[in-house]
Amino acid sequence: MEDEVVLLASSSSAVVSMNGGGEGNTSYADNSNFQQLIASVTRKARRDMAAALYRARGRPASLAIADLGCATGPNALLMVSDAVDAVLAESKSGGDEGAPQLHVFLNDLPANDFNAVFRLLPSSPLAGTGCLVSAWPGSFYRRVFPDASLDYVVSSSSLHFLSKAPSMATEHLNRGRVHVTEAGPAAVLDAYRAQFHADFLAFLSCRAAETRARGLLLLTFVARRDARPTAHDCYLWDLLADALMDMAAAGLVDEEKVHSFNAPYYAPCPDDLARVIAKEGSFALRTMQLFDTTRRRLLGPSHPTSDGDDDDEFPRWLAAETAGTYRQGSRRAYAADPLRLGRHGRALLQVPPPARGILPQEVYQEQG
């Protein structure tokens, strides 16, 4: 019982991080299949972008690839391995004399189990590639890397975690709930949105200093489709709140703490992302894509869900992928010197250069 009380008391103010790479029911390493599925859906786009960046840079002698919020367990090296493999394949197919020296920068909070990540290296796809791997502990809402040290920055399934729970006008504004709800007060959604905007702005501002000219960010969030959250978007948080209130009724947790607790988590809609990117101003939005990540969609229609539930009853989580290109000098320079992204097809090439102070955005829904 004490455990639950502590959880509720501390999570609202402390930074929340994943559990370690160990075993057991609470091991993140053993409970990150969903994150892995998101990664598999975005894999081709990520590989193509890494190869395109390498070409656009004129096949440089070295390239720095970072994963922000790499976590631990089997997913920790997934993002960087895909990028490394894509760049080396591009280097080979392009007939480079020697392979580029690739630097892999892994970031997560200081409590992340980096030891477990390092133990995976010898058996990972990075082994034998000659790339140099490093770990940079710290919140990605602050500075992590040296000035102008990164070329290709990936963050997958991390940026929906806020730096802290949002500040509410009154402590019990979100009584009996732990997150935004479909029918909840607008002030709760506003508070969550404001916290996300502040955090994402800080993230972009730090990365702007750390990313080299014409570097690329590729960010994957759990997202929602529309500005107003639907019942589906809030489904799991509603379930959790109901469970906590039942526990409070049974005397297992303090009801006041359930009322005051708000999870530091926000799944942005595309408009949230575009607004903050425009406001921060260092990056130009190249493409934004919504991936449907219901379990059935991910596993394929012929793959029955393990518990026999109708998957359509589950929320349609969306992974929104945002690629921003860092620029230096005037915004117009972007149009004159676009990345050569021929392999990405029409959608990416159609993104117009920024104009009228508003960055362009196009949102694509995957054809299911």
Add this chain to the structure above:
Amino acid sequence: MEDEVVLLASSSSAVVSMNGGGEGNTSYADNSNFQQLIASVTRKARRDMAAALYRARGRPASLAIADLGCATGPNALLMVSDAVDAVLAESKSGGDEGAPQLHVFLNDLPANDFNAVFRLLPSSPLAGTGCLVSAWPGSFYRRVFPDASLDYVVSSSSLHFLSKAPSMATEHLNRGRVHVTEAGPAAVLDAYRAQFHADFLAFLSCRAAETRARGLLLLTFVARRDARPTAHDCYLWDLLADALMDMAAAGLVDEEKVHSFNAPYYAPCPDDLARVIAKEGSFALRTMQLFDTTRRRLLGPSHPTSDGDDDDEFPRWLAAETAGTYRQGSRRAYAADPLRLGRHGRALLQVPPPARGILPQEVYQEQG
């Protein structure tokens, strides 16, 4: 019993690393007082060199400081903290407008407990300095860091560990011994020396690629005074070999394994260091100093040893400190553009520029 056999069987071929940052009798974190004492003896020289490097570089906006073989526990941040503190103090006393951005690169083998090091950061002297910390796992006998990424490289009490046990002409050349001995065959000493020379050459060659022009290496070894090891130099290894042979006689370990086992450890003499530095050719030796590190010397004459033994009976371990300056272009350029090391006093300034293909060396024994 099984444990001892495994130790002997595997240590001769596998890379040996320190135990973790945990608790208990075998915790490196709890058993690294000697390394800490060596660090305290060399502290002033290390601080002075870091400050001098910062001045010589023209007070740059950023500086990269690395510790190779940082290990874990309370010593892991000692080297870099001293350097960071010295540079920031120099920046402040010199009236810089803003403090430089300092990058701290920590290296050790992949099995090192980096998690424990990261946990120490918030309570370390690095907290609040704004420096960016990273961990780079890998053997420092191979490439660890990107090209030309380091300015000030420290390695303390690490380079006497060989990459592997030396190859002997015959397996049982060193029967009943686990290391060089005063009266042992010259071929054993030759094999150890050859392995050290190969390893140290590889170390310097990798660091030459990774260190920026006019960067500085500051290396501290356990060392011996003369080319021929004395009984004092071999004392602890002889004790260990005697103990193992006693255990073999009692049937606790396999005697054949004691005969074939050789510890991957070599305490070089100054001539070893100077020769390899000259052979590798990328670094100019600026100063070499021998520190007397008997316990009584370190703790002070008024400090009785805990067990009442006469400390003079113990081997006089020597910590040899070597500072090499990386150069680019002709070797003569070094004389024309020396580091401004006014604070180091006469000894360092007297080191002549390299000439006649042989690098200069001066060995100072601390005035006790």
